[in-house]
Amino acid sequence: MSHAATAHDDHHDHDHHMPTGFKRWFMSTNHKDIGTLYLIFSLTMLFIGGAMALVIRAELFQPGLQFVDPHFFNQMTTMHALIMVFGAVMPGFVGFANWMIPLMVGAPDMALPRMNNWSFWILPFAFSILLLSFFVPGGAPAAGWTLYAPLTIQGGMSVDMGIVAIHMMGISSIMGAINVIVTVLNMRAPGMTLMKMPMFVWTWLITAFLLIAVMPVFAGAVTMLLTDRHFGTAFFNPAGGGDPVLYQHIFWFFGHPEVYIMILPAFGIISHIIPTFARKPLFGYSSMVFATAAIAFLSFIVWAHHMFTVGMPLQGELFFMYATMLISVPTGVKVFNWVTTMWRGSMTFETPMLYAIGVVFLFTLGGLSGLMLAITPADFQYHDTYFVVAHFHYVLFSGAVMAMMGGAFYWLPKWTGHMYNETLGKIHFWLTAIFFNITFFPQHFLGLAGMPRRYADYPLQFTEFNQWSSIGAFGLGISQLLFVYIIVATVRGGKKATKEVWDNPEGLEWTVPSPAPFHTFDEPPVVK
């Protein structure tokens, strides 16, 4: 990278005023403001999606239909997942990327700032369309977030709205990912070689690659749905020679890498928090990088483990079983490295560290249940039961979402310039962790005992655990109000944060003042 000064036209003035109002928030080209927008958006979506989860849990509190009819229940399940996945988790991580990557690589901003703003602003409009679909005849999409054909072929207008909304989210994600890749590859400070990059930057680089590789595939899948619905094509219609299972293959070719898109940045965040609070460098940096790359590579060849029951040929089942199991190896390497980073460190347990430990512990639990799912013959029993629901909430909520919460506490002082209230932070962690387990641990048992997922109503023997789960969910939901309170309070005031915030943390972001000024790195920092 050459940063030798090129000729500079001097017709630009050099004032560093921060724009305000509409100009600041709607027209921004500033990575920090756009990052903030992404994070606020993500939190909003977490609440909307969470509210839908609470409707699900309320209905499932008892057998029988008490609150919503099954059609609406299916809308809740579908929209809950779409909103959480595409509205809460993915934009949340993009928010982190926006805020932190330029700070971490010593760049003044993202490489393509206007496109960055566009990536963000597409999202509120995409989700408006998705949410508006509740108000068209027939209500929102109700075929599950996987939108399997032919059930989606039957749906009403909302399916089309869902499809166009997905196209918009896809455009947004691809542009966001291109921006990340270009920033990382082209804007690093002098001296920051690839193998000196912070882990979060590495995980995002690989995540961005996954995004660009699979979002278009998803777009292709839903495009085929659209033409099957309206233009007489027969991709998924056996009478015309198509195959409903084709949809599943294309969807999961996207869908499996998608789940790693939702977890790799979380791994990155954890890899920052643990060394800071263990006061010890990250163990096995280069093996962490390779493990991330290996996970990304493997994620492309395991998709059919979601489809063991569709009746694949035996060889196919074996291939996908073996490939899926292999992912445990690089993931294990990561877990072992984190544990070894803690080993003989000098640990303290501020809120971010609690979150990091919680994530490692609970994610591994979810990962191990994932490994059980990968065992094809056993998956015939687990598939489409609450065991799967338990698995993916362990990796998604206690993996991805809790990692974001930990990351938020970790960098909040850098973002706002204030320390958050440590006691409240710890309380929030414990409430979240405990209620989370009350909600989702019993779902393992429900699944093993035979409760299918996406059920608006269930036989009597599943009652008790469902009640646990529902109670936990409401506790979990209410606990998140505390999260919002802490954030708002920290933005508005609190103890001034120092430049370094923590005890001698590593990384360029700690070399700039807190809050990080509107424009950082007027001079490219030099990394040794």
Add this chain to the structure above:
Amino acid sequence: MASHTQDQYFVPDSSVYPFLCSIALFCIAMGGASYLNGYSWGPNLMTAGLLAMAVMLFIWFRTVILESPDYNMDVDKSFRMGMAWFIFSEVMFFAAFFGALYYIRMLAIPWLADTEILWPGFEATWPSAGPLGAELLAKGTPDTTAIAEGTKYSLVDPWHLPLYNTLILLASSVTLTIAHHALRANNRKQLIIWLAITVALGVWFLFLQAEEYIEAYNHLGLTLGTGVYGSTFFMLTGFHGFHVTLGAFILFVVLLRCMRGHFTPERHFVFEAGAWYWHFVDTVWVGLFIFVYVL
């Protein structure tokens, strides 16, 4: 506000285009979805969105062009990388459709033929419009046991229009490369001539493709609804045609800019981006020619 926070980096001013483009996108998407479901205002909303988008992109790109003297080589590199990754995303989009073609042809059709209880008499061949074919489907025939012995449609002969189209596109890649060399050699006249030829070839391709479609619909009985063969055929060639249109448009704009004297032998990102795109479109066509027409 000034864009340069320091000498090496270029950070553009705040800009309202992204926000307005998002609104336009919203109108296109929402209008489209309503259109498909029979709302009379759907097409209007969609057209308004498309127009707004076109105008916005025009202004946006114009701004970028006006700014471009300010860009340093880093910005240029960012743009290049951005374009390369965008093309990669397009490759993956086509991969989904090629994958679908492969799956249907090699796996699904043979499986369907194996399920004799459901589709007695259906045989695995390619091309195939499936056990019931398009006509029966379209009519919504009640009698699902009546198996069409293959609906009446014929195929596009690969050795006529598609072959010409292959040659045209390959030739256009060559002419484009000649134009690029001319640009590097700062030979304006050559540049404009060869670029113009390239655009003309692109348009000619589109013209022949349209002719092929008309032929298919009117005489061969091959339509989007001709079972899965029609689906894969038209979706793959259709999306490709759409990309050719886009590529030709980009090159046309580049041509206009060349005529205005834009670009230098050293700095011509947009030219190269357009060229990459064109080569990509060309490559996809070769894939189409082999897998959709010939095999």
Add this chain to the structure above:
Amino acid sequence: MTNLPLKFNKIVKFLTVFGGLLFSAAAFAEYRLNFQDPVTQTARDIFSLHMLIFWICVAIFVLVFGVMFYSIFKHRKSKNYEPAQFSHSTKVEVVWTIIPFIILVAMAIPATQVLIKMEDTTKSDLTIKITGYQWKWGYEYLDSGIDFYSTLATPREQIDQFDTERAVPQGENYLLEVDKHLVVPSGRKVRALITANDVIHAWWIPAFGTKKDAIPGYINELWFNVDEGKEGIYRGQCAELCGKDHAFMPIVVEVVTGEQFEQWVAAGGSFENVENLATETEPPVETNETALIEKLVPAANAAETEPETEATSSVTYTMEDLMATGEKVSATCVACHGAEGKGIPGVFPAIAGSAMAKGPVEDHINIVMYGKPGTAMQAFAAQLSDEEIAAIVTYQRNAYGNDTGDVVLPSDIQAKRK
């Protein structure tokens, strides 16, 4: 798991017994923690495999987090622990890449064995075609030609609890009862060909260890062989989201001895003459619906009992008969079109005031008999009798305020078949 290496067998047995003890502890009486008791060799193989993998995972978990928590308690700043500064070691990295890999191989071997056994559908004694519909199952015994549909039998009043006043307490087999059981013999390899009519469903009996998707247009295979001595009733549910009533299309399989099964087949699918049914077996639930149909449709019983109504055509149907029957039989239709014929706008059209239900009779009969391809409206010609279709159409044309006054006779329907 007969062909596992000896050691695995032992480990699995030990762990299974141990696990079984743990999981069936009295304290958990009403909390079922693990798989339903397996009744086929396949299900037992799966269960052992599941427990084996489970315990390996537990071991890994305990080990990894044992180390982590030890570290958390020992290596903390509050104990003035000085941080070490090591940051890599190729040796341990290699070790903890290879050991997990070996563990995975050890898991993959038994998994592969079980899978290969499961996928072997050859040498079956009996073949049943299972078809998923929104929202019921169709069964067809390909060897004997017996076929019937199997629909949820739990009354609506138990399900709808919106209004606590009207709600009825739920029965023991709430949502797990159907009007007609699938009957299969024990000790024989039953092969099922699974497909669907509209959307994807999945046929799942946990105790048999079988789950397969039912995919429209394609046929999937599965097999099960229930142990002799395990005759009884086994229940399962649809395991693939198939729309609104996905939770309401259970599967009930009645396993009888081979002998009883033959008697059942000989009687054309009736238990009337079958003797010595196991004590657990119960007669299929007879819903009000089926009972009423038999009472109200003259042809159903009349043909055999009363000589003067030999041919269907000679029965006289009154509008009242047809309306009454229609109201009952259209329970099938109500699933989508709603009890008041209002449907769900945008998804299922209303019958009340529908152009089709008030327009030409011909079209109305057509859509009911042949459905509309590509929509949830399926072809009912094969599922319902002439009388039922006639009754339903008559009902829809006169109920819900449609009041066309049209009467459709079974003979009209009969004429349209073929």
